[in-house]
Amino acid sequence: MTVPDCASRLSREPLPPERAADLAKIFKALGDPVRLRIVSIVASHEGGEACVCDLTGAFELSQPTISHHLKVLKEVGLLTSERRASWVYYRIVPETLAELSGLLTP
Amino acid sequence: MTVPDCASRLSREPLPPERAADLAKIFKALGDPVRLRIVSIVASHEGGEACVCDLTGAFELSQPTISHHLKVLKEVGLLTSERRASWVYYRIVPETLAELSGLLTP
């Protein structure tokens, strides 16, 4: 935990523009229905991880499109990935979710 | 509260597509640095409300642009507004923030 909870609340004081920019990137990543579903599929998948093939099967979207969304989620720190054999497995980064959750907590 | 907490967790089960679409709209609204700052300014403003003039003064953006962002935040249920005399005051809708917070809580 990098910042105490009391300082992370939205209502504590106006967000410094720089921090708002960083946080907005994460919210923006969650602001796409496909990406939000990807996050929830990975989060609820057994073992806490899902491979790309689990995800492409869950959407009527092309494999490159899913790959693009995974890249976005990874770039903002919501997901990590690990390659094992031919497959790549994605996991949630719980600290990032917790950061947002703490920010929004009344 | 429309949904019990235990069902609102991201990791509980994959989000139904329609619910993901609704939630993504809210995240998308927060996914802009200006709008995120607006929310935090309103949330931390004395009395829990801020008028448009409080906001236009906080950004180097035109008044129509601020008005546009306020409209977006209002449409997704993050803000409400009330006109008093010549001024319009905006307030946070805490239930909406709580919904997101609960969703992201590990």
Add this chain to the structure above:
DNA sequence: TCCCGATATTGATACTCATCGATTTCGATT
């Protein structure tokens, strides 16, 4: 009733992004 300040709406523009097909990369297996 007629202005004035505050806020919202409109229309236009430049930029971003979700998506796809084609191609590439990577690891494993033969």
Add this chain to the structure above:
DNA sequence: AATCGAAATCGATGAGTATCAATATCGGGA
């Protein structure tokens, strides 16, 4: 090494959006 399946990258395109100037609306006071 040749090939195969899985995943990532590339290039293009159409849809969406943040922004502004101009204009409209809305209340209050003269």
